Amino acid sequence: MSPQLPWHRSLDSGGSVMASSTDLRSLAGVFVDSEAVDQTGFALSVEALALPADADVETTAGAQPLRADQAASTDPMAEPGLAAAQGLLAASEGFAAPQPGRAPSPTFGPEGALNEPAATPVANPLISVSDFVAGEADGTAEFVVSLSAPGINAVSVNYATSSFTALSGSDFTAASGTLNFAPGETSKTVVISILNDTSVEGLQSLRLTLSGASGGSIFNGVGTGLIVDNDDVQATPEIYVRDIVVDEKQGTATFMVTLGEAVGQRSVSTVTVDYATANGSAVAGSDYVAASGTLSFAPGESVKLVTVDLIDDGTAEGAERFYLNLSNASGGNIVQGQALATIGLSDGSTSANPLITVKDMVVDETDGFVDIVVSLSAPSASTVTVDYATASWTALNGSDFEGVSGTLKFLAGETTKTVRVELINNTDVSTFESFKLNLSNASGATIHDGIGEVLMVDNDDNEASPQIYVRDIVIDEKAGTATFMVTLGEAVGQNSTSTVTVDYATANGSAVAGSDYVAASGTLSFAPGESVKLVTVDLIDDGTAEGAERFYLNL
Secondary structure, eight states, X not given: OOOOOTTBEEEOTTSOEEESSSOOSOSOEEEOOGGGBOTTXXXXXXXXXXXXXXXXXXXXXXXXOEEHHHHSOOOSSOOOOOOSSOOSSOGGGXXXXXXXXXXXXXXXXXXXXXXXXXXXXXXXXEEEEOOEEEEGGGOEEEEEEEESSOBSSOEEEEEEEEESSSOBTTTBOOXXXXXXXXXXXXXXXXXXXXXXXXXXXXXXEEEEEEEEEESSEEEEOEEEEEEEOOOEEOSSOEEEEOOEEEOGGXXXXXXXXXXXXXXXXXXXXXXXXXXXXXXSSSOXXXXXXXXXXXXXXXXXXXXXXXXXXXXXXXXXXXXXXXXXXXXXXXXXXXXXXXXEXXXXXXXXXXXXXOEEEEOOEEEEXXXXXXXXXXXXXXXXXXXXXXXXXXXXXXXXXXTTBOOOEEEEXXXXXXXXXXXXXXXXXXXXXXBOEEEEEEEEEEESSEEEEOEEEEEEEOOOEEOSSOOEEEOEEEEOGGGOEEEEEEEESSSBOEEOSSOEEEEEXXXXXXXXXXXXXXXXXXXXXXXXXXXXXXXXXXXXXXOOOOOOOEEEEEO
16 A cells, blocks of 8 residues: 555445545545555555545544535546646736747737737727747747727736746846836837857746836736746757647637656757647637648747637537647657647636635646646636635645745636746655635635645656556546556655656446546656656446446456
8 A cells, every 4th residue: 555645545344435635625635545555555546436425524633524525526627637747838817929930929818818909999998918938949929918909098017027937147147117008009019138058947937017007907917927948959959749728718728848748948940840730629620720731940949829719609518628739840859749628617607706716736847837726616707806825735835846925816707817826846855735815705616625735746756667556546537537647666766767658448336438438548657857647538427327437447
């Protein structure tokens, strides 16, 4: 049996669920069944166990028993796969997304909504600033500052950059000033000079903060610029694409394709790679517009963006997913060739008081960042706000992650936001570590699950032949997905200096593929330094009264 971790759930002999923590926010937990471990110590087969509604849930601290249906997660989003290092800077925070390459940014309004001419100017337009992603060799990048509608009168707002993990004078040139919008204007840009130094660095970010607005109100007043380093020169750089989580109302989903993962790479020759979208539960033509093409990285370039148009169909839907696949690389090696885009639930009946939930996440220490998902149980007819702040637990601010705090704002109709936290890839061999994202001070909604836990899998124990583990999970059918965690090493993460691959496939137990879940199979590839991968299996909510059912994931 694996060590009891703070988020560990296990079954006692009487069929009740025992929680080793008094924190029973959700029945979705992880445990390792000793019978699933062979003589080598590897967990070769695991069960996904769905608890019946009348199962008892107890705490080891002696708290009053809860029924499973009381403790079960009410997270409105189907699991997005918890992929390590999820997603690009959320367009939900106003990202002005270029097309593949470095095409000019379109004009976006608050929270990433594409500006359209307003029928009439307004007296108090909302002011927002976008995020950007740029390579260190790009020279410049733009923050887009936009109004939700033209102002009747002139609008002005002050701006100033500030250092975060990217430093003024070393990584970018500081900028400050005042933007002036004449009546009828809706968009301005702030150009940032990026300094192409020679230090090999991880992903770095800076901020642009708005203040002192006149003639309008600041809605989203902090933009983040992410800089991808390019000083690790490789003859055959590694190509990665990252998972993302978006809101349907954003209008687009933008994938980030990089040479190198947490540390950007470059080549002395051109690198090309083809891309194409593929359906999951989201279908091209109904939920998004299919896209395909070729990305070309010139010598020195380290990042490209692929933007996919979303279709706001007005149909009430749960979370849906589609993919971006990479293929046919020239001059580079595809390491992470498939990214998952999760579109949050949308277009359901509005609620005057939706519930706010923050998701737990699993990340690899090498991922560079994690986008923590915060969602509403239903869209609201008015703006919803909630404050957030990271907190150390076994992972420490400044040693394992870079702490952040701020306020999320959901416009009417939106349900999904993300909070980006940068990760620190240190060299200390350690067990699993975690930190928290805490929600507080909600307005227009009620916090339902206000503590999200981010589990970091270490990668500093280097092994010639690392051990591969997969963990049992417990889920509720309403969760929509079951996500298995596959690690190199168990409580202490391991890594290899060469690529490690392993095949996986689901298998029926009392739960049957096609009736209770969607069969899944494939190959996981751990690049040198990586220590965790996730396999997400779609569940089928069949509406039939059932007891607990099980299926397996075999490696």
